[in-house]
Amino acid sequence: MNITVKLFGTLTEQHSGYNPEEGLFLWLPDGATVKDLLEKLGLSESDRCVTVVNGRVEKRENVLGDGAAVSIFQLVTGG
């Protein structure tokens, strides 16, 4: 399945050449989870990323849908 990914915070710096206007276009096998996506991007559990799809925070084990627009943030604790 195809998904689009937007990165935020300092995650953008970890992907050289990342264009914030366009984001990333990725292919993942059907049934891929949030965890699979994060691993493909080199982000481990200790990076404590927050993944949002359609306005909802998705858990690591949640399965992604084809055409999903995914936003990945760093963990925040309030400002």
Place this chain on the structure above:
Amino acid sequence: MKLLRVDMTSRSIRSEEVPEAYVGLGGRGMTSILVGSEVPPTCDPLGAENKLVFAPGFLSSTPFSNTGRLSIGAKSPLTGTIKESNVGGTAAEAIAGQGIAAIVVEGKPGAGELGILHIDEKGEARIESAAQYRNLRTYETAERLLKAYGEKNSILVIGPAGEYMLESASVQCTDVEGRPSRAAGRGGMGAVMGAKGLKAIVIDKRAKSPAVIADPEAFKEASKQYVAAVKSHPFSGQALPALGTAVLVGIINSIGAFPSYNATKGTLEGWEKISGETMAKIIKERGGQGTHRACSKCIVHCSNVYVDKKSGYVTSGLEYETIWAMGGMTDIKDLDYIARLDFLSDDIGVDTMNTGVALAVAMDAGHIPFGDGEAAVKMVSEIAEGTEFGKVLGNGPVAVGKYLNHHRIPVVKKQSIAGYDPRGMQGMGATYATSPMGADHTAGNLVDAYMEGQLDPLGTEGHVEASRNAQIAIAALDSTGMCLMAGPALSMPEGVEAFTKLVSAKIGKPFTMDDFGALGKRVLTAELDFNRRAGFTQKDDRLPDFFRKEPLSPHNRVFEIEDADIDKTLQF
């Protein structure tokens, strides 16, 4: 440690040993327990019976990093409740360095008297005339005071809004470069300072009263461990230094909880224009400082210096809540205008949040169009000019709503909500409704629980308990002098271990997180007791009706936690 009692009626100063009832207290613990003990709860907040207390945290006198927070407390003229407003900058370390646990400003001078409290290098304190600084804004006042008294001073200062005793008036504190850019914004503490006839407090930073630490070696070791935990957390170690709290703009919009257009939508169309990422890019391109140390002893460096196209200083510490209030609520999607509004607010001495929301109410009422940055700048400038509308605006969203006869006023106990809509983050509604301070996000922010999937932001289960636990923890944290931005380490086992060891080494007896919780409960109990005696009941612990009636896009939810459950929030 001593208490410095400053009587503005007789213009006399008395230094005394910390009374038994206040020994070991600091920060919010000191301000709230002292105000609770000494201030008649039904008094006029701007009268002689109110007391304005400045207290560094109980760790602020130590070398431990990120303990440069100062608590300023009194009965609030905005909310009518007890109030603690918390500020960074340099004053907490300077006051603690003087061996002072709290400065207590009492009484009320004759009409028109305006003074400066000066505490010199030897700890001698005196009240001097501030006649030459009357009606000056905070940046000019601080600059002139630093010239007159020397650069090795920290300054707490009010602007015209404080002198006019407006309900959104802040107390500004100088940062490490001497700019009064840090604000104790909430609850009108600047108005209380104005009512006391006190324009500024000037504290010599060179006095170094040694901190009392029972086991200095263990303290040092635990301090290092805590620093490592702060640095390893993705928020305090990476996101905050790079983007500051503005990093929140993206994620809160993305989950539809960013109160926009006076809290009528949960996502601001085009929020990317005012995001932390965009701000960092602009600052970098223009040669400002994307990472900036503003506060004593800070290792996080969440501040920034925002500059104009010619690299000239505009403001410092452009933060999430200001960007939200001045940009999201108003639809002013232009960081240059938001930065100007931030500077104007600091310079005039008003809370950016209460003022931004007051502007949004005026826009929602049709007084000026949403998105009109120029009109917003003119309106905020009117606060300093003392015009009729300027005074209304400086008294906050409720005053503006009454003046323009508008119903949608997002406040609790007259204090504006923050940049987390209770319809998109239900538990924040419990915090806003029940905090003894009026609507206050820092009193019990649940954003991390939503981000980590521990709570569903649109559900209601577990939110009340989470708010209770957060409010207890924050009441304790605010008593230490530690910055919230160093707080994420307390979500890590190694951070908790280091912190409990550190406090134990300071006080010379075992300290656990249960003791930390007991401290938080003691502080909250004092605050709730004050509010009860001031006449507040559970009926005051309610969000405005529109949060239950007007669904918020994109999730189209209303606030759903029942009143009976809200009333359980602070039952412990």
